[in-house]
Amino acid sequence: MAAACESFGADPSRVFPALSARRIKLSQSQIFGGINQVNRKLIRTTLAEVKGKAREVPQPRERSNGSSRVQNEGSQQRAAQQAAVQVRKRIPPPNETNAEIFYYKKQIDAHTLMVIVLLDGEEIEGTIEWYDRGALKVNRKSAPNLLVLKRNVKYMYKADERVESTTE
Numbered sequence: 001m002a003a004a005c006e007s008f009g010a011d012p013s014r015v016f017p018a019l020s021a022r023r024i025k026l027s028q029s030q031i032f033g034g035i036n037q038v039n040r041k042l043i044r045t046t047l048a049e050v051k052g053k054a055r056e057v058p059q060p061r062e063r064s065n066g067s068s069r070v071q072n073e074g075s076q077q078r079a080a081q082q083a084a085v086q087v088r089k090r091i092p093p094p095n096e097t098n099a100e101i102f103y104y105k106k107q108i109d110a111h112t113l114m115v116i117v118l119l120d121g122e123e124i125e126g127t128i129e130w131y132d133r134g135a136l137k138v139n140r141k142s143a144p145n146l147l148v149l150k151r152n153v154k155y156m157y158k159a160d161e162r163v164e165s166t167t168e
Contacts, residue, residue, distance in 0.1 A: 104131045113159040114138075118152050125159055 107114060108128050116124045116138060126140035136153070138146045 104128060104136075107158075114156055115159050115162060116148060116156045117154045118148070119154050121154075124148065 106112075108130070111127050113125065113127055116126075116136070118124065124138055124140070124146060126138040126143075126146070129137040129139045129145070131137070134150055136148045136150060138148055140146065
């Protein structure tokens with residue numbers, strides 16, 4: 001820049017006062033990539049570094065309201081403890097655990113005889129043929145097949161686990 005100012009007849013120390021204290025002389029080979037090229041590396045962060053930066057606690061700024069330094073240090077400690085608690089905060093479980101799907105699939109594949117108890121107390125005995133989000137298709141031996149809405153099911157269990165009440 002200094003050379004450009006001199007070529008137009010201007011004094012570079014007046015145009016750029018910072019240059020008056022120290023003049024920098026660069027040759028054309030240094031400017032346009034001659035022998036003295038600078039090796040520039042691309043700096044890429046790793047996922048671990050990004051996660052580490054997310055967990056770092058930003059240091060609170062000191063307030064200049066005349067409060068004592070002891071109070072500021074105490075508030076910094078409290079802020080660090082609160083941030084540590086926030087990091088340890090539990091993530092809520094997912095809405096769908098796939099346990100229900102696994103159970104239905106297992107009973108369908110094994111053709112397990114099931115007892116489905118409805119909200120009104122009625123019991124339906126049969127094997128589950130298929131299911132979807134809101135319904136079960138139940139095959140019964142001595143009666144017609146049924147499509148049962150899941151919202152009407154109170155609970156279900158395997159017919160083998162049924163406890164017969166005997167009167168003496």
